[in-house]
Amino acid sequence: MAKAITPRHVDYAEWYNDLVIRGGLADYSAVRGCMIIKPLGYALWENMRAVLDRMFKETGHVNAYFPLFIPKSFLSREAQHVEGFAKECAVVTHHRLKLADDGSGVVVDPEAKLEEELIVRPTSETIIWHTYRDWIQSYRDLPLLINQWANVVRWELRTRPFLRTAEFLWQEGHTAHATRQEAIAEAERMLDVYARFAEEYMAMPVVRGIKTPSERFAGAEETYCIEALMQDGKALQAGTSHFLGQNFAKAFDVTFLDQNNQRQYVWATSWGVSTRLIGALVMTHSDDDGLVLPPRLAPLQVVIITIPTVEEPQMTVALQIADALRQLGISVEIDTDDTKRAGFKFAEYELRGVPVRIAIGKRDVEHGTVEIARRDTKEKVTISSESAPDYVRALLEEIQRSLLDRAKRFVAANTHYVDTFEDFERILEERGGFVMAHWDGTAQTEALIKERTKATIRCIPLNAEPEEGRCIVTGKPSHRRVLFARAY
RNA sequence: CGGGGUGUAGCGCAGCCCGGUUAGCGCACCUGCUUUGGGAGCAGGGGGUCGUGUGUUCGAAUCACACCACCCCGACCA
The missing domain is CATH 3.30.110.30 (C-terminal domain of ProRS)
Incomplete structure (x- = not known):
């Protein structure tokens, strides 16, 4: 693969696109604005999802799944909400195709028009609150703390891989509470979860804040957000958590009887992060040689390259070290492809952002050493092969820390x-x-x-x-x- | 939705202005040999509805018209 990443100082937007495509995170698809998330990009998302899912469960939430389609009438129940999303909705109008009379292919069957059009969810507040009406009768049913992992569609006029796609993957939490204070506390708690995730796992410092009324989520009383700063000096909204007041409860008539047998409207929150976080990760750490992934989210933490590939003594050492690393809970692969040369592999793994590379050559076997290179600074050290596993474990932690420190210094300086x-x-x-x-x-x-x-x-x-x-x-x-x- | 750009092999491009053998080049791919510590070398080989349609012409990748798609920039939005 030829070196063809546009340097950041030449064109930052082009650099970003190059990295996403050439780094193997995603591809453009046959559908405008929709991307194919490739195995590396998807593995990153899976890792993010695993951590977030654990954090949600630790804070008392459970997962559920609601339909992709929303009856059109639901959208109009909350006035601000429909205003915010109406312009970017995909609408299902028919349920059947038929062969064209002239044999030119298939056409929409006009006989199969839906009674009520269905909206492909741009977000799920409406269908979820329609459901909550049935689920909530008493204060004993509260709080209701539900999250869903899903895809949503927003027909954006201008799209960019991960940062803004017509379809994207996300999670959306939708909670119901008995009191205003409790709902606000929930919205703030989840903002805190997002901020901790960003800093501790993505090594991406964020500013926690609230949006001004004009930047608020459509239908929210208060929108909390985390804002990150990208390398080109532009901000990226990395996550939002909304206090919805009683807006959706009133729109969908969701009430409960409190301890005093008083009928009250329920208080709500919703909160979400999306595959946009992958874009944020790229634009926070990566460089002109490719992706730089934080060890705690990297799908592969360590790659071992033997030189030459097929020689037995090098492979013996590689297997020992790989085994020791796995014992330490570190993900590692030995590259056994003997059709590519070492230099090519070095560049390739750098492009794909693998945090640590171990090279083992003839010289190393003779001296009982290995060469260890870190992706973030490109520094290399040669150390004894026995000490390699412990060294790598410490190095992964050091890289994680160092990425956050560097990003923090960048934010401070900018x-x-x-x-x-x-x-x-x-x-x-x-x-x-x-x-x-x-x-x-x-x-x-x-x-x-x-x-x-x-x-x-x-x-x-x-x-x-x-x-x-x-x-x-x-x-x-x-x-x-x-x-x-x-x-x- | 406005402005700009691009559609020719998997990717990147040349050819188009000025129509004319079998549409080229680099990378990638396949085979063989030599290599292997920072994107290997040599030799041989495979792969194309030239975005789509209509028209002009003896003849269209090339000219005309229409359409489509995608990318970039902007306005709108996670």
Whole structure:
């Protein structure tokens, strides 16, 4: 495979596409805006899903599955919700094809028109709350803590692999609570789960915050989010958790009797992360040589390459080390393909982001050593083969830590505090990144800034220190800075 | 949905302007030999409805018209 990744400094968007395609994460498909997730990309998703699923269960949630199709009428029950999603819905109108009269293929059978059209879910609040009406009668039925792993379809005008596809995989949690406070606590708890996942597993630092009203989820009272900063200085919303108030309970008439025999509407949350996280992972760590995957999510953590491949002594050492690594719970493969040379394999595994590579050649066998290379820094060391397993175990932890540290330093170095609109514009043009600035709290000012700079308020950070200041546009008083950035 | 671009072998491209043998090149692929510690060398070989349709012409990858698809940029959105 020829080296053909566009360097980041030449064209970041092209670099990203090259990496996704050439790195083996995904392919374009026959359907516009829909991608084929290839084994490496899917393995990454499986690893993410496994960790998140465990975290959801540890916080008391259970999985269920609701239908792909939603009756059209459901969408219109919650006014804001339908407004938010109506423009990007795939609609099923018929249920049968037939052979064309002129023999040119198949056509939709006009006789098979559906009584009520079905919407391919863009998200499942409506069908789930329609169901919750039957499931919830009493305070004893609450809280109801359900998650589903599913695909959804949003007919986006502009798509990008993983970051925005017409169909994507995600999880959506939908919970029902007896009180406002409990629902808010749930939304915050799940935001915390997402933030911990991002930092501890993806090695991706995030800012936790709440969205402004104009950036809120359609139908939510409050939208919590985690925002990450990509290498090109653009922000990426990596996960959202919504406090839905009683909006869906009222729209679908979901009530319960409390301890005092009072009929009350249920309080709701929903929260989700998607395959977009794979895009976030790529744009946080990878480099011009290919993917860089954090050890805790990498489908393959260690690859062993013997040089030459077929020589017995090298293979003996390789098998011993592989066995020892597996005992330590580390995933490892020995590349036994003797039709490719070592140099080719080195480049190939670097492209695919395998965190650690062990090379064993004749020289090594003679000296009782192996060469260990780490993907993130490309540093190599030669150490005794007996100490290799322990060294690799420590190295994987070190890489995981180092990736997070490096990403944190990047965010710190690219978070700017500005107090004038001139500085605000200049920073966005010259550097990009997160920009912390004072804002007067109005939607008008927010829209004006967006129109003039393409930057949006990514969030009002939860950990923001109170600070008196003046809005960079109107000069009106402000009590804290908010996080601006141009975003994906 | 606006702007731009591209459709020729699995991938990347040339050929098109100025129509004319059997449509080329690189990578990849197959066979053989030599190689093997950073994307091997040599030799031989296989693979094509030139995006689709209609038209012009003795003749179309090449000219005209229409259509389709995809990519990039923007507006909208996870």
